[in-house]
Amino acid sequence: xxxxxxxxxxxxxxxxxxxxxxxxTATGVPAGGxxxxxxxQATSNTCIANFNQTGLAQSFIPGTNTICGAGLNxxxxxxxxxxxxxxxxxxxxxxxxxATGSASVTAPNWVDVxxxxxPVTIGxxxxxxxxxxGATHCAGGVTSNLYxxxxxxxxxxxGPFPGFDYAFRTYSCVAGGTYTWNPGGLMGATxxxxxxxxxxxxxxxxxxxxxxxxxTLAIAVLPVATVPTVVTASPxxx
Numbered sequence: 119x120x121x122x123x124x125x126x127x128x129x130x131x132x133x134x135x136x137x138x139x140x141x142x143t144a145t146g147v148p149a150g151g152x153x154x155x156x157x158x159q160a161t162s163n164t165c166i167a168n169f170n171q172t173g174l175a176q177s178f179i180p181g182t183n184t185i186c187g188a189g190l191n192x193x194x195x196x197x198x199x200x201x202x203x204x205x206x207x208x209x210x211x212x213x214x215x216x217a218t219g220s221a222s223v224t225a226p227n228w229v230d231v232x233x234x235x236x237p238v239t240i241g242x243x244x245x246x247x248x249x250x251x252g253a254t255h256c257a258g259g260v261t262s263n264l265y266x267x268x269x270x271x272x273x274x275x276x277g278p279f280p281g282f283d284y285a286f287r288t289y290s291c292v293a294g295g296t297y298t299w300n301p302g303g304l305m306g307a308t309x310x311x312x313x314x315x316x317x318x319x320x321x322x323x324x325x326x327x328x329x330x331x332x333x334t335l336a337i338a339v340l341p342v343a344t345v346p347t348v349v350t351a352s353p354x355x356x
Contacts, residue, residue, distance in 0.1 A: 126333050127321045133338030139312040140337065142304075144297045144321045155287050156182050159265035162191040162258030162285035167272040169255050174248040175208060175276055176283065177268035180238045182290035187219060187232035188246055191258040191285035197224040198252020202231050205245040208276045213245060225255050235291045243268070246286060259284040298322045313339050 131140040157178045167174050188202045201220040207213030219231025238244060248257055259270065263281045270282035297307050300320045304311075311319070316339045322332045 127335040142309045156290040158287040165256035166259040169250040173276045175271040176246045179267040184291040186291040187289040189230040189287040192225045193258035194225045194254045194256040196254040200229045200250045203247040
C-alpha cells in the first residue's frame with residue numbers, strides 16, 4: 119500500500135519587507151494518508167458474494183479513533199472499479215455515509231482505497247458497503263466467523279449472515295509526521311525565517327509509514343522604502 123499524505127505550506131506574511139520575518143507553517147500531514155492496519159480479516163478461501171447480488175456490506179468495530187481507508191479481497195476475474203463506502207449503519211437502516219473511496223483492481227487481488235481522515239468512535243459498530251463495476255468480481259472471505267466483531271451482509275435489503283466474514287481491512291490514520299524545509303534544511307512544522315532575497319521554500323512531509331508529499335511557498339522580499347527626511351523649523355520661514 120502506498121498512499122501519500124497531503125501537505126500545505128503557509129506564511130503569516132507574504133510578501134515581507136527586507137529585514138522582516140515570517141512564520142512558515144506546514145499543515146495536512148498526513149491528512150488522507152494511510153497508516154497501520156487497524157481491523158484485519160485476511161483469510162479468503164471462497165467467494166462469499168458476487169457483486170451483482172447487490173447489498174454487500176461488512177460490519178466491524180474500530181480499535182482507533184480515525185479511519186483513512188479500507189481494503190477488500192476481490193476474487194473472480196477481470197478488471198473493474200471497487201468502491202468502499204464507510205457508513206454509520208446500513209444504508210437501509212438510516213446509516214449515514216461518512217467516507218468513500220474507489221480504486222481499480224484486476225481480480226483476483228486485494229484492493230485498497232483511501233479517503234481523508236474521518237473520526238470514529240472506538241468500540242462502536244460501523245459498516246463497509248461494497249460495490250464493483252467488475253461484472254465477474256466477487257467478494258472473497260470465509261464462512262467460519264474468523265472475525266468476531268462483525269459479519270457479512272448480502273443480497274437486496276442487506277441480508278445478514280452472522281457466521282460469514284469478507285476478507286477486509288481498515289486503516290488507521292498516522293497520528294503525526296516529520297517535516298523538512300528547504301532551503302536551509304529547517305525541521306519542524308513551523309519555522310520563523312528572515313530571507314534576504316525572494317525565496318521559494320519547499321516543505322516535505324513524511325508520515326510514519328514512509329509516504330511523503332511536498333509543497334512549495336514563495337516569499338517575496340521587498341526593498342525597504344526610503345523615508346524622506348522631514349525638517350521642521352522655527353520660525354516657519356527659513
